Amino acid sequence: xxxxxxxxxxxxxxxxxxxxxxxxxxxxxxxxxxxxxxxxxxxxxxxxxxxxxxxxxxxxxxxxxxxxxxxxxxxxxxxxxxxxxxxxxxxxxxxxxxxxxxxxxxxxxxxxxxxxxxxxxxxxxxxxxxxxxxxxxxxxxxxxxxxxxxxxxxxxxxxxxxxxxxxxxxxxxxxxxxxxxxxxxxxxxxxxxxxxxxxxxxxxxxxxxxxxxxxxxxxxxxxxxxxxxxxxxxxxxxxxxxxxxxxxxxxxxxxxxxxxxxxxxxxxxxxxxxxxxxxxxxxxxxxxxxxxxxxxxxxxxxxxxxxxxxxxxxxxxxxxxxxxxxxxxxxxxxxxxxxxxxxxxxxxxxxxxxxxxxxxxxxxxxxxxxxxxxxxxxxxxxxxxxxxxxxxxxxxx
Amino acid sequence: xxxxxxxxxxxxxxxxxxxxxxxxxxxxxxxxxxxxxxxxxxxxxxxxxxxxxxxxxxxxxxxxxxxxxxxxxxxxxxxxxxxxxxxxxxxxxxxxxxxxxxxxxxxxxxxxxxxxxxxxxxxxxxxxxxxxxxxxxxxxxxxxxxxxxxxxxxxxxxxxxxxxxxxxxxxxxxxxxxxxxxxxxxxxxxxxxxxxxxxxxxxxxxxxxxxxxxxxxxxxxxxxxxxxxxxxxxxxxxxxxxxxxxxxxxxxxxxxxxxxxxxxxxxxxxxxxxxxxxxxxxxxxxxxxxxxxxxxxxxxxxxxxxxxxxxxxxxxxxxxxxxxxxxxxxxxxxxxxxxxxxxxxxxxxxxxxxxxxxxxxxxxxxxxxxxxxxxxxxxxxxxxxxxxxxxxxxxxxxxxxxxxxxxxxxxxxxxxxxxxxxxxxxxxxxxxxxxxxxxxxxxxxxxxxxxxxxxxxxxxxxxxxxxxxxxxxxxxxxxxxxxxxxxxxxxxxxxxxxxxxxxxxxxxxxxxxxxxxxxxxxxxxxxxxxxxxxxxxxxxxxxxxxxxxxxxxxxxxxxxx
Numbered sequence: 024x025x026x027x028x029x030x031x032x033x034x035x036x037x038x039x040x041x042x043x044x045x046x047x048x049x050x051x052x053x054x055x056x057x058x059x060x061x062x063x064x065x066x067x068x069x070x071x072x073x074x075x076x077x078x079x080x081x082x083x084x085x086x087x088x089x090x091x092x093x094x095x096x097x098x099x100x101x102x103x104x105x106x107x108x109x110x111x112x113x114x115x116x117x118x119x120x121x122x123x124x125x126x127x128x129x130x131x132x133x134x135x136x137x138x139x140x141x142x143x144x145x146x147x148x149x150x151x152x153x154x155x156x157x158x159x160x161x162x163x164x165x166x167x168x169x170x171x172x173x174x175x176x177x178x179x180x181x182x183x184x185x186x187x188x189x190x191x192x193x194x195x196x197x198x199x200x201x202x203x204x205x206x207x208x209x210x211x212x213x214x215x216x217x218x219x220x221x222x223x224x225x226x227x228x229x230x231x232x233x234x235x236x237x238x239x240x241x242x243x244x245x246x247x248x249x250x251x252x253x254x255x256x257x258x259x260x261x262x263x264x265x266x267x268x269x270x271x272x273x274x275x276x277x278x279x280x281x282x283x284x285x286x287x288x289x290x291x292x293x294x295x296x297x298x299x300x301x302x303x304x305x306x307x308x309x310x311x312x313x314x315x316x317x318x319x320x321x322x323x324x325x326x327x328x329x330x331x332x333x334x335x336x337x338x339x340x341x342x343x344x345x346x347x348x349x350x351x352x353x354x355x356x357x358x359x360x361x362x363x364x365x366x367x368x369x370x371x372x373x374x375x376x377x378x379x380x381x382x383x384x385x386x387x388x389x390x391x392x393x394x395x396x397x398x399x400x401x402x403x404x405x406x407x408x409x410x411x412x413x414x415x416x417x418x419x420x
Numbered sequence: 421x422x423x424x425x426x427x428x429x430x431x432x433x434x435x436x437x438x439x440x441x442x443x444x445x446x447x448x449x450x451x452x453x454x455x456x457x458x459x460x461x462x463x464x465x466x467x468x469x470x471x472x473x474x475x476x477x478x479x480x481x482x483x484x485x486x487x488x489x490x491x492x493x494x495x496x497x498x499x500x501x502x503x504x505x506x507x508x509x510x511x512x513x514x515x516x517x518x519x520x521x522x523x524x525x526x527x528x529x530x531x532x533x534x535x536x537x538x539x540x541x542x543x544x545x546x547x548x549x550x551x552x553x554x555x556x557x558x559x560x561x562x563x564x565x566x567x568x569x570x571x572x573x574x575x576x577x578x579x580x581x582x583x584x585x586x587x588x589x590x591x592x593x594x595x596x597x598x599x600x601x602x603x604x605x606x607x608x609x610x611x612x613x614x615x616x617x618x619x620x621x622x623x624x625x626x627x628x629x630x631x632x633x634x635x636x637x638x639x640x641x642x643x644x645x646x647x648x649x650x651x652x653x654x655x656x657x658x659x660x661x662x663x664x665x666x667x668x669x670x671x672x673x674x675x676x677x678x679x680x681x682x683x684x685x686x687x688x689x690x691x692x693x694x695x696x697x698x699x700x701x702x703x704x705x706x707x708x709x710x711x712x713x714x715x716x717x718x719x720x721x722x723x724x725x726x727x728x729x730x731x732x733x734x735x736x737x738x739x740x741x742x743x744x745x746x747x748x749x750x751x752x753x754x755x756x757x758x759x760x761x762x763x764x765x766x767x768x769x770x771x772x773x774x775x776x777x778x779x780x781x782x783x784x785x786x787x788x789x790x791x792x793x794x795x796x797x798x799x800x801x802x803x804x805x806x807x808x809x810x811x812x813x814x815x816x817x818x819x820x821x822x823x824x825x826x827x828x829x830x831x832x833x834x835x836x837x838x839x840x841x842x843x844x845x846x847x848x849x850x851x852x853x854x855x856x857x858x859x860x861x862x863x864x865x866x867x868x869x870x871x872x873x874x875x876x877x878x879x880x881x882x883x884x885x886x887x888x889x890x891x892x893x894x895x896x897x898x899x900x901x902x903x904x905x906x907x908x909x910x911x912x913x914x915x916x917x918x919x920x921x922x923x924x925x926x927x928x929x930x931x932x933x934x935x936x937x938x939x940x941x942x943x944x945x946x947x948x949x950x951x952x953x954x955x956x957x958x959x960x961x962x963x964x965x966x967x968x969x970x971x972x973x974x975x976x977x978x979x980x981x
Contacts, residue, residue, distance in 0.1 A: 309812065
């Protein structure tokens with residue numbers, strides 16, 4: 024029995040996560056997402072024009088640190104806080120962990136905004152000139168020595184260079200029409216792909232679960248009003264709303280995320296409502312009411328885990344479609360200007376007069392793999408949440 | 421049966437083995453079973469769930485999927501009547517069902533061996549009219565028939581199963597018929613081709629007891645008229661006593677007892693059949709009903725003129741045109757320490773009454789009082805202090821526990837809400853004690869509901885109800901889904917707990933024998949109205965109302981005199 028006290032503290036979500044990633048499909052998906060996440064977090068160190076470390080007359084300095092943006096710093100600090108939280112020996116429930124993380128994230132963001140001043144108008148060519156002219160003892164460059172917005176104006180090469188064509192300057196995935204390194208842009212774009220998918224879907228799910236849950240549980244008038252609200256939101260064409268907002272408020276990734284989230288909750292609300300209508304009359308829910316449990320517990324502890332399965336599958340598609348929505352905006356030329364995104368890169372590939380396969384294959388493949396990975400994880404998550412189905416599907420060994 | 425009829429063997433099963441393959445596991449679902457069935461006889465196959473009764477039946481008619489099942493040994497001899505049409509001369513040939521090819525099997529299935537199933541709703545096609553379905557079965561086996569004669573024959577079959585107004589029912593769809601009528605249609609479909617063997621897999625289990633009595637009577641009559649044999653699968657010994665000539669008891673794939681019905685029921689040889697028959701509520705040792713009369717005890721639950729109406733809405737404005745009166749003007753007093761039964765057919769409002777008392781279903785009008793305190797009209801939060809005193813335990817062991825959370829959480833969460841136990845550790849200890857009081861291991865706290873059998877889940881459901889130390893528990897058909905031996909254990913457990921804790925129970929059931937065994941008082945409901953109430957001995961021994969009399973007469977009794 025003492026062995027079991029351990030499993031008690033582990034809680035529902037932790038157990039589900041353990042189960043989810045015991046199958047190979049979800050593991051592959053997870054490996055890809057983790058790879059993307061690492062690339063997104065360490066993007067400035069992986070692909071940049073300035074040296075990571077230099078030694079000048081025995082004095083070691085890291086010029087790259089001076090040129091980090093506020094976003095870079097927030098992402099890095101958030102990552103290390105999470106790592107710290109996960110590695111501290113005290114076992115915590117997932118819920119508390121999440122809470123601490125959110126608090127830490129807010130503190131980090133506020134502190135960074137207050138303390139850090141961004142370097143503006145970086146001229147990437149200067150770094151290469153500097154490297155040639157100054158006599159450094161040694162230099163450590165990032166693995167890909169080109170920043171995404173570094174258009175290599177000092178190097179006399181043609182834009183749209185096929186991968187590994189230029190022997191002097193290695194471009195693993197070729198260059199795009201302005202001469203920027205495709206691999207570098209791919210790495211930096213993984214940030215947008217990850218964040219837009221997760222945050223937009225997160226916002227949508229949060230609103231959808233709460234409204235849908237209330238609609239399903241109370242039914243009657245609440246349901247009637249709720250469903251009309253759902254219909255109103257479903258009648259708003261997301262893309263045109265996005266276009267309007269972009270036109271009014273400029274091209275901000277955050278506005279895009281929030282709008283995708285605010286318009287996509289209706290689908291999740293429908294799923295949850297239908298599940299809750301079914302669950303409401305189930306005996307175990309009636310038993311919780313008969314036991315006098317508070318509404319919060321009935322809704323979120325007893326009904327939600329039983330009704331979330333279709334939502335998770337929907338959410339994986341939601342992440343995918345959020346990534347695609349951003350790609351569409353970029354395709355229409357209304358995406359982000361400076362920062363690269365996979366959609367924008369795809370757009371570039373069809374705009375040039377000749378077909379350059381490396382411009383289509385790499386970003387297209389990345390979008391495909393990311394969507395695929397989310398689907399694998401979603402599928403396996405659904406099976407793990409249902410202990411009976413997990414055995415049947417063979418996902419859980 | 422005359423000696424001539426019984427002389428000829430229709431079916432002989434010899435050392436039959438049916439093994440099922442699931443993954444890497446082989447289940448010996450039917451293991452070395454031998455029996456024979458003569459023409460015109462009824463053979464009842466009894467056993468608890470999972471004993472292999474249905475698999476045996478499906479093996480005989482060869483309906484098991486070939487991919488997952490095989491027969492390592494045994495033979496099924498069937499006396500095949502070959503007859504071109506209904507009027508031509510018949511020839512007989514004894515064949516082994518296991519050696520036939522699919523085409524021959526199709527000739528036999530439906531026309532010579534017919535089968536009817538438990539659930540009449542799902543075994544009829546919902547998008548075809550019942551007449552069409554009978555005609556289709558006929559035409560399939562008798563392609564020489566014209567459409568008109570097939571229709572005439574189908575109508576005749578419907579009349580034979582006593583469907584009133586068969587002409588107009590012919591074009592009805594399954595959902596327009598009641599459960600009993602649907603089962604009659606199933607029988608009509610099975611009998612349309614005049615089979616020699618009818619396999620009936622729990623055909624009356626889903627039906628009300630009065631409907632069951634009618635269907636059983638019908639089957640007996642038809643059998644005598646047509647001289648067919650019936651292989652009847654059931655778990656109800658009352659039904660066995662009513663219809664069987666021979667009876668076989670199955671346990672874990674083996675036929676452990678086989679013989680004449682009277683002999684098996686009176687003097688079972690095998691220890692397991694003895695235990696099974698002893699578990700039938702009628703055979704359970706009679707307990708002494710508490711001598712205190714109701715007047716001396718204080719009233720715990722009191723309902724006055726309780727109404728629960730469900731509105732029927734019509735038209736585009738969803739106007740309320742009428743109400744379904746689920747509970748109609750019900751006034752009952754439940755005294756402290758009594759076990760009160762609520763009986764009635766399905767749809768009589770038994771469950772709604774239980775839920776309306778607990779305020780799980782908001783009453784339309786009337787009052788419900790617990791120890792003199794009014795419950796109707798209280799909000800979710802206002803009801804909370806009263807929730808502790810009254811609990812519910814459910815029928816369906818599948819849906820009564822939250823599959824996503826540990827048993828420990830299921831039991832301790834209500835305790836926490838009601839402030840029982842100072843810490844998590846203490847509550848876990850209390851929960852373990854409650855589990856032990858329903859005769860389960862305390863380690864079961866750390867498991868999920870799907871790891872338990874139906875009987876165990878039912879006990880966990882009971883433990884959850886007991887955890888709050890309530891005064892009053894509504895038991896909503898808690899033994900209906902259980903096997904008879906498990907039912908006996910749960911019933912005895914209930915009595916034991918009641919003795920210890922001075923509980924008051926409202927026991928909702930359709931099983932009269934359980935009521936007679938367990939309950940002090942009985943309330944008979946019909947269409948939401950109380951038709952009779954009083955001490956169980958009075959209500960069941962000397963029923964006054966017509967409906968009660970009909971209900972009691974329909975109960976299949978074990979001891980037929």
